[in-house]
Amino acid sequence: MTAPAAERSAPAAPGAAVRWTDVCAAGDLIPERGVCALVGGEQVAVFLTHDGDLHALENLDPFSGAHVLSRGILGTRGGVPTVASPMYKHVFDLRTGRCLDDPSASVRTFPARLHRGRVEVGR
Amino acid sequence: MRLVVVGHGPAAHRLVEALRERDTAGAWTVTVIGEEPRTAYDRVALTTHLEGADLAYPPHGDEVEVATGERAVAIDRAARTVTTSAGRVVPYDALVLATGSSPFVPPVEGKDLPGVFVYRTIDDLDAIRAYADGRTTGAVVGGGLLGLEAARAIQGLGLRSGVVEVAPWLMPRQLDEGGGAMLRRHIEGLGMAVHAGTPMARLEAGDDGAVARIVLADGNAVDAEVVVFSAGIRPRDELARGCGLPVGERGGIVVDETCRTEDPAIWAIGECALVGGMVYGLVGPCFSMAEVVADRLLHEHFPEASTAVFEGADLSTKLKLMGVDVASFGDPFAGPETGALGVTYTDPVAGVYKKLVVSDDARTLLGGVLVGDAESYGTLRAYVGGNLPGAPEQMLFGGTEAAGGDLPGATVICSCNNVSAQTIRTAIAGESLTDVPGVKACTKAGTSCGSCVPLVKRILDAELTAAGIEVSKALCEHFAYSRAELFDIVRVRRITSFTQLVEEHGTGRGCDICKPAVASILASLGNGHILAGEQAALQDTNDHFLANLQKNGTYSVVPRVPGGEITPERLIVIGEVARDFGLYTKITGGQRIDLFGARVEQLPEIWRRLVDAGFESGHAYGKALRTVKSCVGSTWCRYGVQDSVAMAIRLELRYRGLRAPHKLKSAVSGCARECAEAQSKDFGVIATENGWNLYLAGNGGMRPRHADLFATDLTDDELITYIDRFLMFYIRTADRLQRTASWLEALDGGLGYLREVIVDDRLGICAELDAAMERHVAAYSDEWRDTLEDPDRLRRFVSFVNAPGTPDPSIEFEVEREQIRPLLPIRPVTGAVSR
Numbered sequence A: 001m002t003a004p005a006a007e008r009s010a011p012a013a014p015g016a017a018v019r020w021t022d023v024c025a026a027g028d029l030i031p032e033r034g035v036c037a038l039v040g041g042e043q044v045a046v047f048l049t050h051d052g053d054l055h056a057l058e059n060l061d062p063f064s065g066a067h068v069l070s071r072g073i074l075g076t077r078g079g080v081p082t083v084a085s086p087m088y089k090h091v092f093d094l095r096t097g098r099c100l101d102d103p104s105a106s107v108r109t110f111p112a113r114l115h116r117g118r119v120e121v122g123r
Numbered sequence B: 001m002r003l004v005v006v007g008h009g010p011a012a013h014r015l016v017e018a019l020r021e022r023d024t025a026g027a028w029t030v031t032v033i034g035e036e037p038r039t040a041y042d043r044v045a046l047t048t049h050l051e052g053a054d055l056a057y058p059p060h061g062d063e064v065e066v067a068t069g070e071r072a073v074a075i076d077r078a079a080r081t082v083t084t085s086a087g088r089v090v091p092y093d094a095l096v097l098a099t100g101s102s103p104f105v106p107p108v109e110g111k112d113l114p115g116v117f118v119y120r121t122i123d124d125l126d127a128i129r130a131y132a133d134g135r136t137t138g139a140v141v142g143g144g145l146l147g148l149e150a151a152r153a154i155q156g157l158g159l160r161s162g163v164v165e166v167a168p169w170l171m172p173r174q175l176d177e178g179g180g181a182m183l184r185r186h187i188e189g190l191g192m193a194v195h196a197g198t199p200m201a202r203l204e205a206g207d208d209g210a211v212a213r214i215v216l217a218d219g220n221a222v223d224a225e226v227v228v229f230s231a232g233i234r235p236r237d238e239l240a241r242g243c244g245l246p247v248g249e250r251g252g253i254v255v256d257e258t259c260r261t262e263d264p265a266i267w268a269i270g271e272c273a274l275v276g277g278m279v280y281g282l283v284g285p286c287f288s289m290a291e292v293v294a295d296r297l298l299h300e301h302f303p304e305a306s307t308a309v310f311e312g313a314d315l316s317t318k319l320k321l322m323g324v325d326v327a328s329f330g331d332p333f334a335g336p337e338t339g340a341l342g343v344t345y346t347d348p349v350a351g352v353y354k355k356l357v358v359s360d361d362a363r364t365l366l367g368g369v370l371v372g373d374a375e376s377y378g379t380l381r382a383y384v385g386g387n388l389p390g391a392p393e394q395m396l397f398g399g400t401e402a403a404g405g406d407l408p409g410a411t412v413i414c415s416c417n418n419v420s421a422q423t424i425r426t427a428i429a430g431e432s433l434t435d436v437p438g439v440k441a442c443t444k445a446g447t448s449c450g451s452c453v454p455l456v457k458r459i460l461d462a463e464l465t466a467a468g469i470e471v472s473k474a475l476c477e478h479f480a481y482s483r484a485e486l487f488d489i490v491r492v493r494r495i496t497s498f499t500q501l502v503e504e505h506g507t508g509r510g511c512d513i514c515k516p517a518v519a520s521i522l523a524s525l526g527n528g529h530i531l532a533g534e535q536a537a538l539q540d541t542n543d544h545f546l547a548n549l550q551k552n553g554t555y556s557v558v559p560r561v562p563g564g565e566i567t568p569e570r571l572i573v574i575g576e577v578a579r580d581f582g583l584y585t586k587i588t589g590g591q592r593i594d595l596f597g598a599r600v601e602q603l604p605e606i607w608r609r610l611v612d613a614g615f616e617s618g619h620a621y622g623k624a625l626r627t628v629k630s631c632v633g634s635t636w637c638r639y640g641v642q643d644s645v646a647m648a649i650r651l652e653l654r655y656r657g658l659r660a661p662h663k664l665k666s667a668v669s670g671c672a673r674e675c676a677e678a679q680s681k682d683f684g685v686i687a688t689e690n691g692w693n694l695y696l697a698g699n700g701g702m703r704p705r706h707a708d709l710f711a712t713d714l715t716d717d718e719l720i721t722y723i724d725r726f727l728m729f730y731i732r733t734a735d736r737l738q739r740t741a742s743w744l745e746a747l748d749g750g751l752g753y754l755r756e757v758i759v760d761d762r763l764g765i766c767a768e769l770d771a772a773m774e775r776h777v778a779a780y781s782d783e784w785r786d787t788l789e790d791p792d793r794l795r796r797f798v799s800f801v802n803a804p805g806t807p808d809p810s811i812e813f814e815v816e817r818e819q820i821r822p823l824l825p826i827r828p829v830t831g832a833v834s835r
């Protein structure tokens, strides 16, 4: 990982034009923790990893039905950046939203970027 | 020798990989012709493409030529060539057709209108997603396995969704009527409409010329601007038809049990093949066929290669739908005419329906259906065709915890990849595997739909136990050390941050196991506030918000009530806070009051009121001292011989905030009558005429353990010194999440050794342990007071970073017995990941 944090962003869904929503200042994010933002009425968990990557996931933990993923612990599993749901500890891939403990489950991901010192989530 | 493969789906991919692995001499040169614009991907997981998942299978080596976006259009059997849409003519010595199937679209009026889709490829999903943007209604035609998955997926795109099924109930091919009825309730519970039992008449367009509704035969209409057909599949056998190869009456390229067509140079595998009169629509049999053909292709040149045949396949299935457990296995429809008996179990409240079909002597399992709770799917499926280990009704009530070691070797554990129990056992022994990821990588078991993973884990555990292999003490994949070893590393090397520890002594970036464990070690060693600096990122949500997470995402609040003694004024404050914030209140077993239902942004306001009234954090959220319970003791009780309340308060104030490998509980009783139940606590104190008796390592909970009597007739100071040392020694040497009870049971030398360490100072560490406790006592400050004084920390207590004043709208309550109770939107899937 060599690119400066400001230029990094998670990929947008192919083909779709992305509408960016300003969420907070870059400084509002604590490395390796999440925050939750309301984006177009939806709850989106936004995470900053220790090496400066941004990830945005649906905040709903599919196993409990509670909107809590933003409050999970970040980490890695075999090199994959992850968040563990605080509810029943299922671990999700931050890049794809797939649940690594139960391949039949996943959460949606959103593009996210740092833009002029602000954190933005796309839809 | 030239092998040409037409189609690049899962079956083709598996064939090429199997051949590459076994054709070590390089006898075959492989060319793949695939029509989709991309190489093979995991179609089983297609729906997750909408969530951004990368489904691509790993590429074959460079020696395999793969053409994408090119369709095979004709086969010349005499010349042995395939002509493609790009005008290429590709010669072959062997040709494998792996063209899969296409969704069946019934010839209904309006089927070609804009807005009508199928659900088969990545391109289909991209088209649906693009079209759905800005539209509000959708429906899926077909209430089978795939239809339900598709209906849920378009709901996820923001459409009001439903399914139209001509049969009288959902998943008619897998479920019986009772199961179908229960499934309907679950689907409707997810907010999808179900229209079953009425055929479709036509699709109608709206003013814009695009589809707007589905009209049913009874005249009712279902609004749908997006219509997805999922009404079965048809094998893609057009190439075979074009060159005169026989196909089945209802489609499918006719092959023998080796998957060879009438033309010895041409084979067919996967969903396009008709083998034994069947077309298989599940990936497991497709993989098996690929394996068979790989072997056969080699057999012609290496006679020692396997001559396996395709023997049919298990059609057990599990629905991949979040929030709904549905599974069927074996033959769930076998009826009394064949001597089969059905045993059913229905729990309408929990939405559970289970049915087992057994032979007339109730010993052999023939099949079954599970709706609402499919936990036993893996185990039950493994028993199909074999003897049940217990009575059927016992199996239905979840008594299906097969030990894993008991399953017959031939039992198929993973039906997607056709892996038997024996294969898994051989791999575990042969490759010295010790974890599930290892077994998955080595045997492919559990790598497709994943439903057999719990069973794989049980087999693994049984094998390891049988082999006497000690399961690794490593904390997790990031640290090769036990918690006690890490504690020593942190202590001796004076490590002050997780980053330093993981960089110098670990790998990766940690996880929800090691981060809180390291946070606890740092806290036990007195390295500052648990929310200061980098430490904040290590804590689990309870420690992060200094409150206990409850099932609906709200938190509970427990103020400390030392010794259970509380003034009326303070009781009133708790009551007022609960009333003003609408919290549910309950008295705990630890003589305190728990306030439930607080949203994160309310926590600081609640605590400001509590702190102003003199309350402190009760650390109910932490792996720390919880409470020191007491009886009323000699002050009031006619029998009491010491002031148990005063001692309990003194102990609680001394050890409050002490972080440990697990929670710590204590109690003090004023006489031998033991009203405070001190012998069930981590450290319990019982008054005697001459002082105090100290009991250690008791436990209530799941595995109750009576505490051991450690020392008798102690003075106040002796008592405190011994408890200090006991706690510090435990904190230093215990494993992660090990309570004092199991720690003492595992301690070499047991209670006698503990006495030598604490009383006789055999290890010469007592001075160190005493000093560590003194540091803790001196450094204590109330975490909640500190937090309220720190604007930076307070900023975390919002539901939404971009709308700090907005409460989480998903949190709702109803009223029961005059108090709130959580209302959950989706029926939760129970069962936590155990690690």
Ligand SMILES: Cc1cc2nc3c(=O)[nH]c(=O)nc-3n(C[C@H](O)[C@H](O)[C@H](O)COP(=O)(O)OP(=O)(O)OC[C@H]3O[C@@H](n4cnc5c(N)ncnc54)[C@H](O)[C@@H]3O)c2cc1C
Residues within 6 Å of the ligand: B006, B007, B008, B009, B010, B011, B012, B033, B034, B035, B036, B043, B044, B045, B046, B047, B070, B071, B072, B073, B098, B099, B100, B101, B119, B120, B121, B146, B149, B236, B239, B269, B270, B271, B272, B280, B281, B282, B283, B284, B286, B320, B416, B449
């Ligand atoms: C949404 C969805 C969910 C599913 N879930 C499950 C599940 O949970 N469990 C399960 O077991 N199965 C499931 N399946 C079924 C599983 O995906 C199929 O059984 C499997 O994909 C069949 O593999 P195949 O290689 O035979 O055919 P396919 O995957 O259909 O691949 C055939 C390929 O050949 C190409 N092709 C066809 N004709 C030509 C030609 N003339 N020239 C060049 N290329 C051609 C096609 O475009 C296609 O790419 C699911 C399927 C879908 C659509």
Ligand code: SF4
Residues within 6 Å of the ligand: B631, B632, B633, B634, B637, B638, B639, B640, B641, B644, B669, B670, B671, B672, B673, B674, B675, B676
């Ligand atoms: S333990 Fe003894 S002192 Fe305490 S309440 Fe019971 S009888 Fe009284």
